[in-house]
Amino acid sequence: MALRHYTLDFNLSAPADCPSTVRGLQSIFQEQEMTETVHDTEGHGYLATFIGKNGRLVILRVHSQGLVTVDLQCCEGDNIAQVDNLLNALEKKLKSILHGNIRGVKRLPALTRGAAVDRYWPTADGRLVEYDIDRVVYDEDSAYQNIKILHSQQFGNILILNGDVNLAESDLPYTQAIMGRGKENYTGKEVLILGGGDGGILAEAVKLKPKMITMVEIDQMVIDGCRTHMRKACGSVLDNLKGDCYQVLVEDCVPVLKKYVEEGKTFDYVINDLTAVPISTAPEEDSTWEFLQLILDLSIKVLRPTGKYFTQGNCANLTEALALYEEQLGRLSCPVDFSKEVVCVPSYMELWVFYTVWKK
Known part of the structure; x- marks a missing residue:
């Protein structure tokens, strides 16, 4: 079962007359055979609920600050034409009742709650986006994540990992930005990719004729799902874990990086596609900051003197979080410089910041 939630808002120049506003709408609710219940708001305007035999629920609120709101809830299978007619009637009547006092009217598309296919995902800066998602292709829990x-x-x-939109088949701009494509020469170079289980970076990097790419991804189930269902992003590179110029290690990248440091192994490019910059310094984010700091430090240690480290930052609106990340860059075991690029990633529906870091 799913619920459809409609909203209709009237912003007023002055507070509405509650009794006359309500009386003016009663005939519409009576025609709908809806039962009215008035709730005591202790001087904060008027609040009433109207319940119909078909399960429709309307919440009418005349706020004392000069706002009238109508919320209508109905089952997804309800007659949409009838619901639209009810909303049209309420909007027309309120425009008549409140004539001369209206600053703005806003009617939003219905929000569908509890549907089998979830279409709503938040942006990094907390805005809710409704995607045109029509079906679930793959939904599994691995040992590490959903x-x-x-x-x-x-x-x-x-691809959505633990509720975060990671990569869509449309998101080539993300892949190009995180590997500095068009700015760097990968020919004959050695490349280390941290994460990247969707295969997007690997697929683009092999086209640039590198000497060898090592990709370290901890979650085999991400690779398996993307190999089958994200082929417009990864092509055929995930069909085998080894190719002419690449290898995929299904391991935790931290021990791998530590081993490379001990062995003195270095790379021309390190691409970190593991996690975005945390949005705050709240206690629950501390472990992520510590992880980022560890990855940064180890990555710089395996970077050749002329090498470069690429990573995503976060949403361009999260200036405080990005500033905190840039502070982290000043605390590494060796001094570094960095540049950043802001890119529009299609499925993110927001501008995203990417960093390039190199040793001074």
């Missing part, structure tokens, strides 16, 4: 691949009509298949 893995979803959902199909969007405009973005193709989208």
Whole structure:
């Protein structure tokens, strides 16, 4: 079962007359055979609920600050034409009752709650986005995370890990930005990719004729899901864990990095596709900051003197979080310089910041 939630808002120049506003709407609710219940708001305007035999629920609120709101809830299978007619009637009547006192009217598309296919995912800066998702392609829990691949009509298949949108088949700008494509010469170079289980970076990097790419991804189930369902992003590179110029290690990257440091192994490029910069310094984020600091430090140690380290930052609106990350860059075991680029990633529906770091 799913619920459809409609909203209709009237912003007023002055507080509305509650009794006359309510009386003016009663005939509409009576025609709908809806039962009215008035709730005591202790001087904060008027609040009433109207319940129909078909399960429809309308909440009418006349706020004392000059706002009238109508919320209508109905089952997904309810007659949409009838619901639209009810909303149209309420909007028309309120425009008549409140004539001369209206600053703005806003009617939003219905929010569908509890549907079998979830279409709502928040952006990094906390805005809710409704995607045109029409089906669940893959939904599994690995030992590390929940893995979803959902199909969007405009973005193709989208990989979502633990509720975070990671990569869609449309998101080549993300892949190009995180590897500095068009700015760097990968020919004959040695490359280390941390994470990247969707295969997008690996697929683009092998086209640039590197000497060898080592990709370290901890979650085999991400690789398996993307190999089958994200082929527009990864192509055929995940069909085998070894190719002419690449190898995929299904391991935790931290021990691998530590081993490379001990062995003195170095790379021309290190690409960190593990996690975005945390959005705050709240206690629950501390472990992520510590992890990022560890990865940064180890990555710089395996970077050749002329090498470069690439990583995503976060949403461009999260300036405080990005500033905190840049502070981290000043605390590494050796001094570094960095540059950043802001890119529009299609499925993120927001601008995203990417960093390039190199040794001074």
